[in-house]
């Protein structure tokens with residue numbers, strides 16, 4: 001199956017009207033490969049302005065949105081508002097939303113205080129039911145379940161999720177749940193979503209890249225439902241964002257790191273004794289692994305059609321080599337999307 005190459009520019013919190021006009025004029029001059037889909041992620045305050053001056057072959061994305069259509073959520077924007085100003089994409093789950101601002105984690109942490117207590121109570125009751133089989137405890141559990149749904153402000157909170165929360169690290173599970181609810185609501189509202197996933201440096205160095213990205217995508221599966229056509233995945237290793245370091249593009253070129261081997265910054269990897277050496281996967285390897293996971297856990301059709309972008313220090317200098325990898329279907333570009341070289345990145349498959 002041919003997947004249309006899709007290049008996203010994420011301006012993050014950059015630009016003013018003058019700079020934005022200059023960027024758009026540069027894109028208008030192009031020339032841009034007409035076989036490539038282009039989406040630019042714009043600060044919320046400029047969405048309407050960019051929509052009014054951008055050519056029709058460039059789609060506009062918000063960089064985040066809330067998981068409800070309206071209400072008392074000061075400072076937030078909803079999918080309905082994004083659509084109302086003529087834009088039809090949103091970037092969700094970007095690592096900067098969580099790692100720099102801790103926005104979602106704060107929210108989750110606040111909810112967690114209440115939920116931890118309720119979950120503990122629920123576990124105690126479940127244990128007692130196992131021993132006593134009483135209807136009294138069963139009805140209390142239903143009430144607790146409703147209370148947790150209420151705290152999460154989600155009517156559609158599925159009972160299986162509770163099981164998951166009981167079995168997993170709860171903070172992690174709730175953080176993933178927050179992201180899931182955003183994706184679900186955005187898709188239900190009619191937006192297309194660039195859903196970001198990716199491991200931190202610490203996770204990569206402990207050989208956990210696949211474990212982390214599989215967990216992140218697993219959390220998104222129920223939220224996406226049958227709307228895979230409206231989703232683009234962006235694999236963005238956190239350590240590669242804005243650092244000038246990209247994952248090695250080439251297929252099969254895994255980098256095996258043994259104790260004592262120096263990192264690029266001159267420090268050494270820890271002595272891991274008899275443990276297996278850490279294998280650093282290339283961007284292509286991770287993209288292929290994601291596609292394989294989707295084939296096994298969702299369907300082979302979805303795996304064949306889903307577009308997976310690579311993000312993290314993409315520039316005109318490395319875009320061609322990355323674009324040549326069979327499972328890299330586009331880019332999510334930060335810094336370089338503000339520069340004239342973005343045109344060359346869009347044209348990387350030409």
Ligand SMILES: O=C[C@H](O)COP(=O)(O)O
Pocket residue numbers: 010094236240241242243244311312313314332333334335336
């Ligand atoms: O959303 C884009 C990514 O965070 C990549 O940013 P970057 O190209 O500046 O590394």
